[in-house]
Amino acid sequence: xxxxxxxxxxxxxxxxxxxxxxxxxxxxxxxxxxxxxxxxxxxxxxxxxxxxxxxxxxxxxxxxxxxxxxxxxxxxxxxxxxxxxxxxxxxxxxxxxxxxxxxxxxxxxxxxxxxxxxxxxxxxxxxxxxxxxxxxxxxxxxxxxxxxxxxxxxxxxxxxxxxxxxxxxxxxxxxxxxxxxxxxxxxxxxxxxxxxxxxxxxxxxxxxxxxxxxxxxxxxxxxxxxxxxxxxxxxxxxxxxxxxxxxxxxxxxxxxxxxxxxxxxxxxxxxxxxxxx
Amino acid sequence: xxxxxxxxxxxxxxxxxxxxxxxxxxxxxxxxxxxxxxxxxxxxxxxxxxxxxxxxxxxxxxxxxxxxxxxxxxxxxxxxxxxxxxxxxxxxxxxxxxxxxxxxxxxxxxxxxxxxxxxxxxxxxxxxxxxxxxxxxxxxxxxxxxxxxxxxxxxxxxxxxxxxxxxxxxxxxxxxxxxxxxxxxxxxxxxxxxxxxxxxxxxxxxxxxxxxxxxxxxxxxxxxxxxxxxxxxxxxxxxxxxxxxxxxxxxxxxxxxxxxxxxxxxxxxxxxxxxxxxxxxxxxxxxxxxxxxxxxxxxxxxxxxxxxxxxxxxxxxxxxxxxxxxxxxxxxxxxxxxxxxxxxxxxxxxxxxxxxxxxxx
Numbered sequence: 054x055x056x057x058x059x060x061x062x063x064x065x066x067x068x069x070x071x072x073x074x075x076x077x078x079x080x081x082x083x084x085x086x087x088x089x090x091x092x093x094x095x096x097x098x099x100x101x102x103x104x105x106x107x108x109x110x111x112x113x114x115x116x117x118x119x120x121x122x123x124x125x126x127x128x129x130x131x132x133x134x135x136x137x138x139x140x141x142x143x144x145x146x147x148x149x150x151x152x153x154x155x156x157x158x159x160x161x162x163x164x165x166x167x168x169x170x171x172x173x174x175x176x177x178x179x180x181x182x183x184x185x186x187x188x189x190x191x192x193x194x195x196x197x198x199x200x201x202x203x204x205x206x207x208x209x210x211x212x213x214x215x216x217x218x219x220x221x222x223x224x225x226x227x228x229x230x231x232x233x234x235x236x237x238x239x240x241x242x243x244x245x246x247x248x249x250x251x252x253x254x255x256x257x258x259x260x261x262x263x264x265x266x267x268x269x270x271x272x273x274x275x276x277x278x279x280x281x282x283x284x285x286x287x288x289x290x291x292x293x294x295x296x297x298x299x300x301x302x303x304x305x306x307x308x309x310x311x312x313x314x315x316x317x318x319x320x321x322x323x324x325x326x327x328x329x330x
Numbered sequence: 331x332x333x334x335x336x337x338x339x340x341x342x343x344x345x346x347x348x349x350x351x352x353x354x355x356x357x358x359x360x361x362x363x364x365x366x367x368x369x370x371x372x373x374x375x376x377x378x379x380x381x382x383x384x385x386x387x388x389x390x391x392x393x394x395x396x397x398x399x400x401x402x403x404x405x406x407x408x409x410x411x412x413x414x415x416x417x418x419x420x421x422x423x424x425x426x427x428x429x430x431x432x433x434x435x436x437x438x439x440x441x442x443x444x445x446x447x448x449x450x451x452x453x454x455x456x457x458x459x460x461x462x463x464x465x466x467x468x469x470x471x472x473x474x475x476x477x478x479x480x481x482x483x484x485x486x487x488x489x490x491x492x493x494x495x496x497x498x499x500x501x502x503x504x505x506x507x508x509x510x511x512x513x514x515x516x517x518x519x520x521x522x523x524x525x526x527x528x529x530x531x532x533x534x535x536x537x538x539x540x541x542x543x544x545x546x547x548x549x550x551x552x553x554x555x556x557x558x559x560x561x562x563x564x565x566x567x568x569x570x571x572x573x574x575x576x577x578x579x580x581x582x583x584x585x586x587x588x589x590x591x592x593x594x595x596x597x598x599x600x601x602x603x604x605x606x607x608x609x610x611x612x613x614x615x616x617x618x619x620x621x622x623x624x625x626x627x628x629x630x631x632x633x634x635x636x637x638x639x640x641x642x643x644x645x646x647x648x649x650x651x652x653x654x655x656x657x658x659x660x661x662x663x664x665x666x667x668x669x670x671x672x673x674x675x676x677x678x679x680x681x682x683x684x685x686x687x688x689x690x691x
Contacts, residue, residue, distance in 0.1 A: 132572060137471075160574040168572035174565040177587040186583065187573040236569065243573065 076108055080149050083108040083247055083277045084129060084166075088143035091124055093136065098124045102143075102303045104296065106247070109274030113288035113309065114281045116298030117329065125298065126249050126281050130166040131159060147247075164191055167245035172256040173232030175224035180216050183224050183235055187243040206238040210268055230261025237268060241276075248272070250280040254287065266291055285325060289313055297321045388664060394657035397427040397650070402435055406658065409436030412619035412636075417647050429651035437659055442622045443536070443630040444666070447611065448604035450540025450626075451547055456597055458544070459551035464581060466552075467559040479556060486549035494610030497542040502533025502614055510537070510627055528625040534616035537626040542614050543607055547600035554596035558589035591678040598674030602667055608634040633663045 071077065082105035091099040099121040106112055114122040124133065131152060133139045145152045152162055164187070175183050184203040188194050194202050203220065207213040212234045216227070224235055233253065240248060250269070254262040269278060269291060282288050288295055289309060296306040297320075305312060305321045316322045323329045399406075401424045415433030422431050462482065466475045510530035517526040562585050570580045586593065616629025617639055623630040631639070637656050644652035 130572060132568065160576065163572055163574035168569075170565060170569060170572075172565060174563075174569040176566055176570060176584055177590075178583070186570070187575075190573065190575050190579055190583075239573065 081108060082106060083148065085146040086143065087146065089145060090142040091128055092140045094138040097301060099301050104303060104306060106277055106279060107294070108277055110293040111269065111273055111278040111280065111291055112294040112296060113292035114279065114296050114298060115285060115288050117324070120298040121301045122281050122298040123251055126251055126279060129249055129279065130163050130168055132168070164243045165245055166247045166249060167240040167243065168249045168251070169237055169240055169253045171252045173229055173236050175232050175235055179221045180224045180235060181220040184238050184242055186239060191243055193243060202242055206242045209241060210234045210238045211264065212238060230257050230264060233257060233261065233265060234268070237265070245276065247277045247279065250278060252281055252283060255283065297324060299324070391657050391661040391664065395654055395661045398435065398654035398658040400425045401427050401429060402658070406435060406437050407441065408438050410438045410620060410622065411436050414643065414647065414652050421649055427651065428649040430647060430649060433651055435655045437662060439620060439622045440631060440633045440636050440659060443615065444605055444632040446536055447539040447543055447632060448601055450537065451543035451604045452597060452601055454541065454544040455548045455551055455600055459548050459555055460586070460593070462552040463555035463559050466556045482549050482553055486553060490546055490607060490610040493542060493546055494613035497538060497610060497614040498534065501541065502538045505538060506530055506533030525625045528627065530627045531629065534614055535627045535629045536623040539611050539615045542610050543604045546607060546610065547603050550603060551596045551600045554599065555593055558592040559585060562588045594674060594678050598670060601670055605667055605670060606634055606663065608638050611635040612639050633659050
């Protein structure tokens, strides 16, 4: 059902708008894995995952601890590459090009595929400098423009009014939820195409969780989100597609409502009903 | 209940009386109160010892230095001659203080030498130490980092006299023959770098002293910095990597700022050591009293090195004036150390207030 939300089939749109679509001519699947096997040393963590991520959708990755979903997520922007003994087989394609291809620049890959972490991780610099840190590093904007970027992004995540009078203060005095929104603003500021979220609200209270979720929903279809979550309710509320990982394998995937209400696999059924965890 | 039958109860509530009774139980009370008093006395003694020690040292030095202070006046800090006078000639009196004829003391070259050599040492040691700490914590595999870190710690324990000996026998002559001449003839005649030009001497002098000092403080600063880097949580660093920071940017913008105040503290620890270092400098400085080194290769001396090298001959001054001058130099050194320490604290407080993580992000 939700697949219609992302469909930018030119026929269904005004032809002028279709021509303006920045994603025109790109593959419908922004990220795709082909026969992906991941391992640390001799321990296989993920085996044989073939899956595509539709542009402009939210995908939830669910599964018990140790099922490999976080490792899978962190592979998508090559965060595992520097982990000692990490090995990968198969491919991850970003716009049909391998993320490990020599033509792929690691830094620009990470600009295109951003990440939000389990716990807020502001940098040791002012609130404003946090927001523009990536923008500065990639040379996207400079000087006075940075202030504009900071304000725009802080407004975007709804943090502007709370911090506008203390832009030059330490971010560590903000509440946990505000810190996570700051990190979201920072990740958005470099203009990613895909945002990977590793249990982004697990360290937050229910109200902050709600604020972050609301924010994430607004970001599609401009952005593709891939969310690892232990919170099944969150997966259900937030995502268009859900993938269920169990013991290093992608057991089942499909539209979220279908996976929760009418799972094909017995394991999925037991997991979504809380019988295994 | 139970509280009321065995113990006389004062006017307070049953709960407090129960608590009191529990605490006051039987024979332990007397010994506990003795232990308690001993504890109080011991902690008070312990807490006042450093203060007393510092006061004692400063007061004794001040008393000993007083005759020299009276005669020299404030000019001691700015004038450059260091004439002990004729110990076997006639004795003169100035402001009621007896001193040998021709005794004129000025500590400016010692002050300049102390500050210059320490500054050179810090300028070399801080970047090298941060680089070493980075290599040990971030770049090298554990099997290599562990033994290397061990060697760094060993290096910190080498007595300064050994390093001084190496400096005067090996490093100094080697540099004067093979390195200094090349540097001196290639450096342009512009401000600051100008001091790297001119005659290079024989390897004893300001730059060699600074280098030797840096060898002595690099292990201290790098070992401390390495331990600091290990405390930086992985999450902000990963966040920066995921944002597309290069490794160098992560270091410059996350890791180092995270422990900035600690690095400043470690630097000040090293600076304190450099300012007070005595014997190695006495060996490699050239021990020239009475003039400031004209360039970085020039011979010089420091306050500490002067005290140790002049002590023997000062004891032969029957008026005690030479010794009093060394006491004044010592007092000056103590004051410089204290000022450096206070300055370090102020810097740490300022940089800490700016961006130190309060709690964990």
